[in-house]
Amino acid sequence: MKTIQKSEVDRQQKHGFRFASMLTSTIAMAAFGAMTFSAAHAQDTNSRIFGKAPTDGTITAHSDTGITRHGTANSKGRYTLSTLRPGTYVVSLEKDGKTLASLSGVPLFVGAASEVDFACNNDQCTASLAR
Template identity: 90%
Template sequence: MKIIQDSKVDRQQKHGFRFASVLMSTFAIGAFGAMTFSAAHAQDTNSKIFGKAPTDGTVTVHSDTGITRHGTANGKGRYTLSSLRPGTYVVSLEKDGKTLASLPGVPLFVGVASEVDFACDNDQCTASLAR
């Protein structure tokens, strides 16, 4: 009778070890998948500023960290300045070396774009931050 009990214990131990092994493998695969998912999203560290502007002007952005970028509106009056780091920007509309309108304090966050629109009437231009 003692032999039967020892055999029964060995089967239970083997089953327990198998269960623990499968459980640990499942956790390891889940953790690896979570790290891969996080790493893919961690690469998205830039943002952009876009909006409407007159086609004959230049849109310039200056960040509080020293980044400066220039762009022009396309034929439909739309512009996009991409690959910008998070921070606070001053967005300006310039023509012939003269600043026509400027909007300070434009915030950029990782993966979140900001829209700044320029409107001009009779040489009077304004800038607005769309929400």
Template identity: 80%
Template structure:
């Protein structure tokens, strides 16, 4: 009878040990995943400039570090120029190769978009920060 009880205790201890090991492993994997997610999220170092513009123009952004990117508005008159580094930008609207409106000093911060809207009436175009 004593042998049977010892066998039951050993089996119960093994079961408890396996459960504890699995629980600890699950917690460790979860914690590692949370740390990885936080690190990846914290590394969002780019931003974008978006807004409204005429569909027949080209939007050009020039950074204070020399980067130049171009974009066009979609059929709804919206544009987005993404993957831009933080810094200060000059945002321009060009038509037929000529700059018709621009907004200097546009500040970009990591992970935040800045809106610049262009409006054209009677061949007179203006640029303004969006809302």
């Protein structure tokens, strides 16, 4: 009788251990999935401003919430200011500490970029929001 009871106890212990292992694995996978979803969701809350600008200037975007980003145009005259939060921005072209052109009221929405182009003829620069 002792042999039967011992094997029954061993079987129940193994079953309990397997259940605990599976439960722990399930909880760990659920936690990892939640973290992955949060990270992917967080990426969707940003936007960007891009466009054309002279290569010798600095492009600055300043939001109504205090976020500021600076960038320069590449050799092809293209720039991108990324990881910007939704809001309303003032986008400026600056050179040697002087603002050459500025465009206020540039809207940014979740997952949607805005294009602001700068054009300069001699010392006169203009900014335009592409629609």
